[in-house]
Amino acid sequence: MELIELQNIWQQYDKKISENMSLNKEILRRMLQSKPEKMITRIKLKAGFTLILPMVMIPFIMVRNVVFRDEISFYMGIVLFGSFALITYYWAIRYYLLINKVNFNNPVTLLKKDIKHVEKYKIKITKFGYLFAPFGMTGVFLMANIPILSKHSILPITLILLVFLSSIYITFKYSIIERFAKINKEIEEIEKLESE
Numbered sequence: 001m002e003l004i005e006l007q008n009i010w011q012q013y014d015k016k017i018s019e020n021m022s023l024n025k026e027i028l029r030r031m032l033q034s035k036p037e038k039m040i041t042r043i044k045l046k047a048g049f050t051l052i053l054p055m056v057m058i059p060f061i062m063v064r065n066v067v068f069r070d071e072i073s074f075y076m077g078i079v080l081f082g083s084f085a086l087i088t089y090y091w092a093i094r095y096y097l098l099i100n101k102v103n104f105n106n107p108v109t110l111l112k113k114d115i116k117h118v119e120k121y122k123i124k125i126t127k128f129g130y131l132f133a134p135f136g137m138t139g140v141f142l143m144a145n146i147p148i149l150s151k152h153s154i155l156p157i158t159l160i161l162l163v164f165l166s167s168i169y170i171t172f173k174y175s176i177i178e179r180f181a182k183i184n185k186e187i188e189e190i191e192k193l194e195s196e
Contacts, residue, residue, distance in 0.1 A: 029190060036186035037104050039179070040115075047096040054089060069145065077142025084136030091125040108191045115187065119180040126176060130168050 068074070098121055102114045137160070141148050148157070 032186065032190045033104055036183045036190075039183050039186075040099070040102050040104075043179070044096075044099050047092070047099050050092050051089075051096055054085065058085065067145070073142045073145070077139040077144075079139070080135045081139030081143060084132050084139065087132065088125075088129055088136075091129070095121060095125060108187060112184070112187055112191070115180065115183055119176070122176055122180075123172075126171060130164075130171075133164065 095118075098118050102111070102118060104111060106114070138148070140146075147153055
């Protein structure tokens with residue numbers, strides 16, 4: 001009789017220990033999940049801000065600095081800048097929709113796949129954005145009737161190019177790649193926990 005009671009008590013303790021282990025594991029998972037979730041939330045907010053900012057800034061800048069002229073250069077500027085603005089805005093919308101699909105309630109493998117997809121898309125649109133940015137800038141110069149190839153514009157254009165090139169370096173080195181590397185590292189911690 002005592003042996004059976006001891007076995008029952010032992011089984012109850014085993015059950016409590018396994019419940020505590022699973023509870024501790026879930027608490028640890030949530031703690032590990034909170035950091036990448038906050039990072040993704042910041043990225044979502046930044047992507048949403050990127051959608052709103054052009055709606056506010058472009059009309060304000062255009063009304064103040066652009067005088068409508070009936071010249072070919074003005075129309076070329078509209079086409080160049082308009083094409084650049086529409087394409088990059090379309091990419092921003094797609095990026096916003098893509099980042100909002102990331103759901104931390106999904107299994108870790110699906111979460112990693114979604115984040116990798118977002119990272120690849122962000123790198124792709126950033127590369128194309130930097131490739132097409134000179135066309136957009138040329139369009140602005142043409143619309144605002146700013147001479148591009150004159151003695152007075154050499155210094156400002158040189159400064160714009162230096163800022164542009166340093167922006168490319170900083171964006172790819174520190175902004176995109178490093179941010180997603182941190183997120184992926186945090187998610188790998190969750191994956192390790194779940195595999196134990």
